[in-house]
Amino acid sequence: MIAVQTDDVDIGDLIHRAKQPGAGAIVLFDGIVRDDDITEMELEAYEDIAIKKLEQIAERARHLYHLLSVDIIHRTGRLKVGENILVILVSAGHRKGAYEGSRYILETIKAEVPVWKKELRRDGNHWVPGEYPHNTGNIPLNEEL
Amino acid sequence: MIAVQTDDVDIGDLIHRAKQPGAGAIVLFDGIVRDDDITEMELEAYEDIAIKKLEQIAERARHLYHLLSVDIIHRTGRLKVGENILVILVSAGHRKGAYEGSRYILETIKAEVPVWKKELRRDGNHWVPGEYPHNTGNIPLNEEL
Amino acid sequence: MKVRIRFFARFRELLGSEIMEEITKGTSLAELVRIIALRRSREGYDALFDRGGTFHPFVIIMRNGVRLSPPEAEHVQVSEGDDIAIFPPVAGG
Amino acid sequence: MKVRIRFFARFRELLGSEIMEEITKGTSLAELVRIIALRRSREGYDALFDRGGTFHPFVIIMRNGVRLSPPEAEHVQVSEGDDIAIFPPVAGG
Numbered sequence: 045m046i047a048v049q050t051d052d053v054d055i056g057d058l059i060h061r062a063k064q065p066g067a068g069a070i071v072l073f074d075g076i077v078r079d080d081d082i083t084e085m086e087l088e089a090y091e092d093i094a095i096k097k098l099e100q101i102a103e104r105a106r107h108l109y110h111l112l113s114v115d116i117i118h119r120t121g122r123l124k125v126g127e128n129i130l131v132i133l134v135s136a137g138h139r140k141g142a143y144e145g146s147r148y149i150l151e152t153i154k155a156e157v158p159v160w161k162k163e164l165r166r167d168g169n170h171w172v173p174g175e176y177p178h179n180t181g182n183i184p185l186n187e188e189l
Numbered sequence: 190m191i192a193v194q195t196d197d198v199d200i201g202d203l204i205h206r207a208k209q210p211g212a213g214a215i216v217l218f219d220g221i222v223r224d225d226d227i228t229e230m231e232l233e234a235y236e237d238i239a240i241k242k243l244e245q246i247a248e249r250a251r252h253l254y255h256l257l258s259v260d261i262i263h264r265t266g267r268l269k270v271g272e273n274i275l276v277i278l279v280s281a282g283h284r285k286g287a288y289e290g291s292r293y294i295l296e297t298i299k300a301e302v303p304v305w306k307k308e309l310r311r312d313g314n315h316w317v318p319g320e321y322p323h324n325t326g327n328i329p330l331n332e333e334l
Numbered sequence: 335m336k337v338r339i340r341f342f343a344r345f346r347e348l349l350g351s352e353i354m355e356e357i358t359k360g361t362s363l364a365e366l367v368r369i370i371a372l373r374r375s376r377e378g379y380d381a382l383f384d385r386g387g388t389f390h391p392f393v394i395i396m397r398n399g400v401r402l403s404p405p406e407a408e409h410v411q412v413s414e415g416d417d418i419a420i421f422p423p424v425a426g427g
Numbered sequence: 428m429k430v431r432i433r434f435f436a437r438f439r440e441l442l443g444s445e446i447m448e449e450i451t452k453g454t455s456l457a458e459l460v461r462i463i464a465l466r467r468s469r470e471g472y473d474a475l476f477d478r479g480g481t482f483h484p485f486v487i488i489m490r491n492g493v494r495l496s497p498p499e500a501e502h503v504q505v506s507e508g509d510d511i512a513i514f515p516p517v518a519g520g
Binding site: 075087088089090092093094096118129130150153154155156157158159160161162171172173174175 | 340342343344346394396399419421422423424425426427
């Protein structure tokens, strides 16, 4: 399952479905809204491109790390402290591929997927700056998604 | 929660409880019984030492990777294909500590915690050899646990 | 000739989310964005362009799902039905 | 003098899981395990010791929760109430 959505996701169900033949290791990354003096977080996506990018990243990770399954759910809209922002679930035969594949997916999402976060604070709102500021987005030039 | 037990564990509940103040990243590792031509897996532990070791590893990881919470559940007894063997759940402020802390815990468990696995196959049973054969267990010499 | 321009995040707040624009043939992508930005908000214009009127290097420009560099945006002419997106560095995850 | 010896995994299958043993003072840990292993199963003895009668280097020996090396096990004398555990390389996770 690859999705950009406002709804939350049932992680238990994702884990259940990731237990497929050959799987020995499952790694879940769950990025949640941290209570950095914020009241809420607002997430915005360039949805069509974000989904294409996530699908591309999942496919690349599957191939590079021999993953058996990849689920990526990126949420948008208003989220409260503790809510899931990004859920990445991978399964693999062995732990090495599962950990490395999961981390690869997360870092690539942070660099390449058009999503933005705004922190809503008591003292005003604030767009979170990208971690890859100049090489922005790392969306390759002139590449059809 | 640190445990060596025959019962399964509710991962959804662990995730829910790991969402504590300061947490921005949760990483779950779930090691499951892989269908390598086996019918079942039988796990055995030197329980008192295994629990002390898990507690020691959790404490070390918490300190080294600034983890906010650590849960480790290692199962024993007979497990079917797809069942959870080892569940490691960590939360941290940021993704780096969460991933690295999780991996550290897993590798240290594999090297230091007295647990053994026997594969039950149609063509006979087979003890899984340790991955750290000579430096066995890496349980330090002359160290009180 | 009709094209669609979308802005995201901070740029959306300054310039609006989606604009359908009627333009004359031969207009470059950068020129089109300059025209729209100037018309809508000085602050929005400054968020996208430097004093010389060229895109800040961190601005991401896409046309029909393909990313273009700021210099390319100066040369590329927009075509009927083009879908243009302009956004700041991504910060998801 | 009473001590408890526990074997795990493959060693348990060959030698039994838990043995309470009455021994004379001054017996070394290695000697105690040799006596028990020889009495119980030749295959079990060979799993723990080489032809010269010394522990295989991969055998893990613990006394009261403290790990001892095979040479240390030759010198350490067991004491009343000692809890000894002998096991192969760990393979959990």
